[in-house]
Amino acid sequence: MAGRVQPRQLAFALPHAESFTRDDFLEGPANAAGLALVERWPDWPNRVMLLIGPEGSGKSHLAAIWAEQSGARSTSAHVLTPAEVPVALATGALVIEDLKSKDIDERALFHLLNLAREDGAFVLMTARSAPTEVELRDLRSRLRAIPTVQLLPPDDHLFRALVVKFCADRQLAVDEAVVSYLASRIERSYAAARRAVELLDSEALRLGRPVTRALAAELFRGND
Template sequence: MSQIALPLAHRRAADPQRIVVGNANQTVIEALRAPAEWPFRTAILTGSARSGKSLLGRWFALEGKGDVVDSANTLDETDLFHRWNRAQEDGRPLLLISDAQPWEIALPDLRSRLGAALHLEIAAPDDAMVAGLMESLAEQRALVLGEGALTYLAPRAVRSFADIERLIATIDRLSLERKAPATLSIWRDALEAVQGAEQPKLL
């Protein structure tokens, strides 16, 4: 599983933040590498909570690929329309990150222009990417998951970026509270805590 490192210190570690590359975002990343091919040099990026939309936006900006507007769906539509016009005048690619899907746009001129933009969406991660995300999140916390953890946890985890993050945080917390290494009993309890009664009976 490959990663993209960003020169941005993680809040809980000295290591840079990392974007895990997998089935969910590979196509998105390939598109972000080639903004000259976007219709009107504009793309809209969506995805579920904690899926890495903002991290990809920062990487795009740091690479000098173009301008980024995060949480674009929350901005005043007239202001956003002016941003789009300026990007066109300057010949600068414009990446808009939206927290809402679908994104309802009331202003007709803006709606027609963004309707022609390239639409990119981060999908749900598969088992391989879930394992990569867990490994990266544990590394950021200096958490040793224990032998066999990824093989055990990946197929049992909900295919949600936010839930995967909560799962690793819960394993870390339980390990610290119990002053014990993260092994099978902690993995089980963390899965139950995060997923509750809906946890599949694969134990």
């Protein structure tokens, strides 16, 4: 009789809740300037500010903290249209997420910045980098004049804390051995930490194993 083939366990990508409260924000030198900006509102150097930083660096988290305390509405830069500008600024405060030169309606953004100045509204924009490829000359000039606050890559302490937080978000119990192994094997960036924890989670589920240093070594040995 032929040997029975064991069925392969499937790993399902289930949504994982991530908290964007002030208490859940991980502080460090890399994001100190961004946190200071949010916490000193409304005492800003300008009513319109730009927060830039690498993928996963906490821009959305900081924007959510500010929106909570300011009553700001939130929108994505690529969906903003001229007709929606007055409604977007209705509360006197607005978050514009993920500002990219190629994705924006330049006339809508220029209209918004003008109306915000007329109404004295506060606007916090987030982007991975300052937009430079802007065709509308007046908008390009306006964007260059907006004060920018930058989030930096994580230091070792913040990087380790991020790994622990991402694991906690997925209800994964990890010990210091796992955290130390990842910290010494993967790129020290916010995005890399998130991807590593996602891979550990999915493989642990697929294999029916706990998240241990041994599992991490199997998955990331090639990074030595």
